[in-house]
Amino acid sequence: MTIANARIAGNPRVPEPVNEQARDYAPGSPEARNVLAEIDAVTAADVRDLPNVINGVRRPIGESAPVVAPHEHGLELGRIPVATAEDVNAAIDAALAARHDWSRMDWLDRVAIFLRAAELVNGKYRDELMATTMLGQSKTFHQAEIDVNELVDFFRYNVKLAEQIYTAQPFSVTGVQNVMDHRPLEGFVLALTPFNFTAIAGNLPSTPALMGNVVVWKPSEKSALSSDVVMRIFVEAGVPAGVINLVHGDGKLVTEVAQASEHLAGISFTGSTAVFRSIWRGIANNLETFRSYPRLVGETGGKNAVIAHPSADPQALLVALIRGAFEYQGQKCSAASRAYLPRSLWQDLREQLIETTAGLVVGDVTRHETFVGAVIDLAAADRLAAVFDHVKQSGDHEILVGGSVSTEKGWFVEPTIVETTDPRSFVMSEEFFGPLLSVYVYEDDDWEHTLGLLDSTSQYALTCSIFGSDRIAINTALDVLRDNAGMIYVNDKPTGATMGQQSFGGGRGSGTNDKTGSVLALQRWVSGRFIKENMTPDLDWTYPYMG
Numbered sequence: 001m002t003i004a005n006a007r008i009a010g011n012p013r014v015p016e017p018v019n020e021q022a023r024d025y026a027p028g029s030p031e032a033r034n035v036l037a038e039i040d041a042v043t044a045a046d047v048r049d050l051p052n053v054i055n056g057v058r059r060p061i062g063e064s065a066p067v068v069a070p071h072e073h074g075l076e077l078g079r080i081p082v083a084t085a086e087d088v089n090a091a092i093d094a095a096l097a098a099r100h101d102w103s104r105m106d107w108l109d110r111v112a113i114f115l116r117a118a119e120l121v122n123g124k125y126r127d128e129l130m131a132t133t134m135l136g137q138s139k140t141f142h143q144a145e146i147d148v149n150e151l152v153d154f155f156r157y158n159v160k161l162a163e164q165i166y167t168a169q170p171f172s173v174t175g176v177q178n179v180m181d182h183r184p185l186e187g188f189v190l191a192l193t194p195f196n197f198t199a200i201a202g203n204l205p206s207t208p209a210l211m212g213n214v215v216v217w218k219p220s221e222k223s224a225l226s227s228d229v230v231m232r233i234f235v236e237a238g239v240p241a242g243v244i245n246l247v248h249g250d251g252k253l254v255t256e257v258a259q260a261s262e263h264l265a266g267i268s269f270t271g272s273t274a275v276f277r278s279i280w281r282g283i284a285n286n287l288e289t290f291r292s293y294p295r296l297v298g299e300t301g302g303k304n305a306v307i308a309h310p311s312a313d314p315q316a317l318l319v320a321l322i323r324g325a326f327e328y329q330g331q332k333c334s335a336a337s338r339a340y341l342p343r344s345l346w347q348d349l350r351e352q353l354i355e356t357t358a359g360l361v362v363g364d365v366t367r368h369e370t371f372v373g374a375v376i377d378l379a380a381a382d383r384l385a386a387v388f389d390h391v392k393q394s395g396d397h398e399i400l401v402g403g404s405v406s407t408e409k410g411w412f413v414e415p416t417i418v419e420t421t422d423p424r425s426f427v428m429s430e431e432f433f434g435p436l437l438s439v440y441v442y443e444d445d446d447w448e449h450t451l452g453l454l455d456s457t458s459q460y461a462l463t464c465s466i467f468g469s470d471r472i473a474i475n476t477a478l479d480v481l482r483d484n485a486g487m488i489y490v491n492d493k494p495t496g497a498t499m500g501q502q503s504f505g506g507g508r509g510s511g512t513n514d515k516t517g518s519v520l521a522l523q524r525w526v527s528g529r530f531i532k533e534n535m536t537p538d539l540d541w542t543y544p545y546m547g
């Protein structure tokens with residue numbers, strides 16, 4: 001006899017999560033030495049095969065594309081297959097075949113698998129995840145550490161949030177039993193993940209899976225090295241064959257094949273706004289195809305502002321601008337990319353910003369002194385170079401520091417600050433996803449007007465920082481910017497949301513604002529079935545006094 005669901009007698013509580021604490025990777029420390037040794041091992045070894053993993057099988061690569069290190073693009077680290085429609089259909093079939101058992105598995109068993117995954121990330125695979133994230137996505141020790149820790153946090157906190165959903169049950173009166181059956185979606189979920197966070201790459205396929213769904217996961221080809229490690233962790237943690245299937249290749253093709261299936265139940269996307277809109281259009285165009293309305297979750301681009309009131313602390317502002325704009329080369333969706341600064345603070349701040357930015361070390365991420373690594377690929381470097389050229393030719397703009405790009409060895413873009421006198425300039429409205437901060441200086445008594453400018457200048461509404469000590473001014477900003485950002489920071493940089501503390505997401509062009517890190521994000525992957533059981537069914541159809 002097979003016992004697929006040996007439900008234990010009792011309702012255990014899942015562990016209380018705490019945030020994983022960052023190590024500092026001091027030069028020569030054991031943790032730094034271990035990661036550097038792992039980096040040496042990855043670079044010295046043969047080019048890695050980073051295959052599709054369908055129904056638990058790591059498939060032969062076939063036609064393939066190279067994966068290289070952005071800070072040294074001559075260094076080939078791996079090869080990924082280019083998925084065909086046949087591969088994608090095989091992944092969908094594997095997912096659908098796994099659905100029956102996985103969707104009926106006790107949620108506590110699924111929880112155990114992802115708690116195990118957290119420990120594997122934190123233990124056995126930590127150095128490998130650090131090394132592959134640093135090499136493949138060009139993150140410094142510090143930025144890779146934030147990323148790997150966030151993946152641990154995602155697994156642990158999502159389990160706690162799942163518990164909240166499953167244990168939230170309705171009120172029942174005497175004689176009636178009401179139950180909410182938090183079913184997974186009927187079909188499969190497509191997860192499309194961006195290059196910039198290993199944690200997001202792990203979170204998007206695992207969150208629907210934790211809630212009992214089966215998944216086809218297409219990671220960014222630019223994070224393939226670390227995504228392969230994440231996939232191995234899923235398998236080792238006990239995610240059954242077919243529950244999460246990884247396919248590499250052209251996102252458009254993968255999405256089109258998925259959208260041709262009646263079983264597409266949802267898409268979990270993080271990436272650029274334009275791509276998400278194309279996905280939404282694809283869903284609309286195929287509406288009659290689907291058995292259910294697919295759930296669409298999209299966390300997308302940003303043009304995140306820092307606005308300072310004259311009462312702001314200049315040093316805190318300086319730090320937030322530098323870290324917010326230039327950490328990870330400005331390639332966080334939350335990065336500060338435009339600033340509105342008052343004339344009275346500008347004179348001193350201008351010099352400090354120029355000096356500090358000019359002193360940031362750009363280069364090889366395996367070196368401790370590096371603050372800014374390479375941007376992710378040649379297209380990103382070219383995009384920034386084109387912006388710099390445009391700015392240099394425009395009378396309303398001045399490059400205060402930076403403004404050059406070098407692509408010979410790696411894809412390096414100097415951290416750059418542009419001052420503009422045009423508050424509606426393209427540098428104040430468009431996302432460039434690189435180390436570029438645009439500054440508009442306003443007159444001190446124009447606070448409210450400037451808040452209005454900020455709010456109406458870009459299509460995005462992701463993160464925003466307000467600096468100041470004048471409470472009335474801060475409250476005015478919070479009011480005017482009510483719909484401007486899903487994440488508002490007061491006297492803090494606009495990046496670095498922490499799982500379990502700040503749940504992340506944005507509105508307007510920045511996404512569906514489903515708040516990663518909150519119960520709302522998990523709620524999207526269940527479809528309630530309400531069950532009312534009557535212990536005293538009516539035996540008489542008549543109303544009183546009918547005669």
Ligand SMILES: NC(=O)c1ccc[n+]([C@@H]2O[C@H](COP(=O)([O-])OP(=O)(O)OC[C@H]3O[C@@H](n4cnc5c(N)ncnc54)[C@H](O)[C@@H]3O)[C@@H](O)[C@H]2O)c1
Pocket residue numbers: 192193194195196197200218219220221249250251252253255270271272273275276278279299300301302332333334431433462504505506510511
């Ligand atoms: N709001 C957030 O939480 C958040 C987080 C991280 C990144 N981002 C955003 O992501 C972007 C950077 O990441 P990226 O360059 O990897 O984004 P991207 O949109 O280029 O790619 C994201 C994913 O979609 C796939 N894809 C590309 N074209 C596609 C298409 N036509 N149809 C379907 N899938 C397609 C990619 O292969 C990748 O897997 C930035 O705009 C950034 O702001 C947002």
Ligand SMILES: N[C@@H](CCC=O)C(=O)O
Pocket residue numbers: 196197331332333334494495496497498504
């Ligand atoms: N959650 C991250 C950003 C994710 C997007 O790239 C932050 O808060 O900085």
